[in-house]
Amino acid sequence: MLFLPLKKNKMPYNLLKGKKGIIFGALDEKSIAWKTAIRCHEEGADLVLTNAPVAMRMGEINKLATLVNAPVIPCDVSSNEDVLNLITKTMEHFGGGVDFILHSIGMSLNVRKGKHYTDIDYGFNAKTLDISAMSLHRVLATAMKLDAINEWGSVVALTYIAAQRVFPDYNEMADAKSLLESVSRSFGYHYAVKKHVRVNTISQSPTRTTAGSGVKGFEGFINYAEKMSPLGNASSEDCANYCVTLFSDLTKMVTMQNLFHDGGFSFTGVTLPVIEQMEK
Amino acid sequence: MLFLPLKKNKMPYNLLKGKKGIIFGALDEKSIAWKTAIRCHEEGADLVLTNAPVAMRMGEINKLATLVNAPVIPCDVSSNEDVLNLITKTMEHFGGGVDFILHSIGMSLNVRKGKHYTDIDYGFNAKTLDISAMSLHRVLATAMKLDAINEWGSVVALTYIAAQRVFPDYNEMADAKSLLESVSRSFGYHYAVKKHVRVNTISQSPTRTTAGSGVKGFEGFINYAEKMSPLGNASSEDCANYCVTLFSDLTKMVTMQNLFHDGGFSFTGVTLPVIEQMEK
């Protein structure tokens, strides 16, 4: 006997029919960006995929390109030229502007090099901030200059609650995410005023992506987060669904927000399972 | 020549097909609850409508009942018996539990009586807190006892940013909304653990409803909010759309949150139009 979950029966809803979007950061099928691309495609959107050249070599973005029938345009987000090229090519491809953008980009050289937060290299740090946070500014500024986002368009960047509270192993990425959220608010103001474009961040549960797993102590805090979230951790599929709502016309007045998508973690002080664990 | 807004062409999406819900607080067609009932119905949901007997007499809920083909069950939310009766009758009507609830209820006796915040009557205040905030607890506790909300169900209560920052004329309703948001978090924890039910509040722009307009200085602050919101104030139709996403299966991991739906007001410190006005 075949069990078909009800959910599968109902989706898709054509929530993004006729919409066009850019998805940054789909490395492999564990990526939130990968799942989001799949879900946006199912909901009727046309996509352009992009990632850093080095990430494209490591990952499997071409496989995704086939699945969602989208071109891939490489882009190093720390390069003004690359971002300009991406936006220009995307507009040529679509014959006009886009309706949504997913920014799922983060990289920490100090984490990779195993530097402790109290002993980071400031050159590496500048690179981390540029790639993980100022890249959102660069994408939005370039898009604004080229008028590349349609009226009431929607931009989402992925972030983590370490921007608000300290998770020691998250290291300098916490600061990068704080900066990213601030850029999102600041640019969100200007793009709302100029063209009703909204910009939000989703603060997602820790997720077992290839990127996420690289963080030291990751298993410890994903388990802790699971025990501390009344609904459990949100998966990348859940996040993809949430992105779809934010790209849709149903959330047009939501902007400049940091939206926790974390099974309740953010507003839970402690849970019974954690208290029980503390008593062991 | 006929102008058809693109939006109308696309909706509905059947986002709530097969779902059942209870809508509290639809007074008349200006009500957010009214618009939400309409949109939920369009998206495929089956509804039960309810309001306080006194509000039913003043308003036009029966007209809405016809439009969305739903029964109306009166309920004074300050009465345990009434709430029990509502939930019981609803379960009988649907032959089972519900998938979503909208709590759009607020009443301040001190505001009605023109009492200044620094001079409120504590008996009236107790009534305000009971009707505007503890009513959410009563509904959820009764639903939990009767197991009236289905797995992964979604509860939304409407609130206002006066719960975080002072708007002097909002009077004791600010305190009531703070209490409501706390109840939402607290009960959200327990209902998530017990049955994956999520509970959130939407902090909506000031809206020209019959209830909202009663607040002293309302026109002043709705205009201020409009000037202070990069996207302008969110309308009741926008709010109805946002409610639909929160009742859908696409937001299953969002719980215990207070979600600002306000065109960016909440994260805007000042805008150019306000600065210009200050210089007059």
Add this chain to the structure above:
Amino acid sequence: MLFLPLKKNKMPYNLLKGKKGIIFGALDEKSIAWKTAIRCHEEGADLVLTNAPVAMRMGEINKLATLVNAPVIPCDVSSNEDVLNLITKTMEHFGGGVDFILHSIGMSLNVRKGKHYTDIDYGFNAKTLDISAMSLHRVLATAMKLDAINEWGSVVALTYIAAQRVFPDYNEMADAKSLLESVSRSFGYHYAVKKHVRVNTISQSPTRTTAGSGVKGFEGFINYAEKMSPLGNASSEDCANYCVTLFSDLTKMVTMQNLFHDGGFSFTGVTLPVIEQMEK
């Protein structure tokens, strides 16, 4: 050889010399209010002590009265008459208004009766909210009417982070503390405008007071809080010191704030000791 901690050598500083204040809620020597009364007295303040008649019988307030050379005026804070009597008598005693007030009051009938949060009695709840939160309003409203707080006076109420995040065993007190914090902001606005009086809440670490210890699962969460606070939990002595700064002239522009006094707990997502415990 005798070791004298440097701290003892330096204090007091005469920070409150010439100031007059009312201290609510000193039950016994474990109470934060007790320690605060002692420290205010050491810093040169003249005090009036008050507590509920029933708490006075259980506790040892008269011992404190001797230590700080202050009269005790009984006051049931849920009674308008009692509060009026307290303020009137205090003004008679001092021959004028006061400069500061400490509100350290909380009581939950549902907790005492062992009711689970999802099954509270609403009559008890109304009493909890009235005593634990609206009592601050009653004190401030009465003081405003009698012009009992001097220009630039300072009011502090004690609260707990359960007002922001769920700690399941804290039960309805979480909602009461949210309400208290809202009252503090709301009244803080009006009293600032009227007479430059500032009103703040201190969100204190869990503290082993006679009241605190009554909460179910208290030992579990005080240990968790200790492990989750980079500086450890703040003690009642620490809190008394912090209150002194807020009553002093050095913090005159701080108002309508909720001030975390918790060794860093509030902005810590996880600590290494907690992660280690999770891995056991």
Add this chain to the structure above:
Amino acid sequence: MLFLPLKKNKMPYNLLKGKKGIIFGALDEKSIAWKTAIRCHEEGADLVLTNAPVAMRMGEINKLATLVNAPVIPCDVSSNEDVLNLITKTMEHFGGGVDFILHSIGMSLNVRKGKHYTDIDYGFNAKTLDISAMSLHRVLATAMKLDAINEWGSVVALTYIAAQRVFPDYNEMADAKSLLESVSRSFGYHYAVKKHVRVNTISQSPTRTTAGSGVKGFEGFINYAEKMSPLGNASSEDCANYCVTLFSDLTKMVTMQNLFHDGGFSFTGVTLPVIEQMEK
């Protein structure tokens, strides 16, 4: 007849007697850092003053050095070597570690060059982030390496509410302040665990300093802030007093906090004077 404000009579309190500290950023007598140096000196502290060489040439730090009897050690906070030299020389001067540090540093090249936020130069931006935010990290990391802050020491950095809400003319400094606040939390965790050193930010009202006045539209938003603050804007003298409390032993358990010192601005949604202005 001579009018002596009561305040002058009572201060100082010897709150910082025996303490040693470093004050960054005293440009001229309008500077918050200048006033804080004066107040710390009055309260019994021994100081080292520092500023960027270029700022020292523009300002009058030597005048301050005479007033508070402190050496001046130039330091470009974007240089590891300069920071190392500053900390080393300070320890030599004091014959040991310091008890407190004030970080009052901010500089935006894009603002100076008149670039709009949506059109910033990323090279300038990197410099802004490094000087205005990462400088705090550099100072703390260097101090930790040299064990230059005594047990229970206190570090305060000045910030602005643009880190939370958008003030359009504040430009990229908003993002820099968000980053600064995150660094403060992140490093605060590690320094608390290692040596009970606490790190906080004070989010100060807009202040008519030489630096502040450079921001475009400054007069507009200082007036707006004045009208939106129930107590009015906090002055630099008020801020100096508040810093003294945070450097004292009375606030030892406050860490990783962003403390609003703004006359209530941060928790005020609107005021009557602003509403009245909107109606003009």
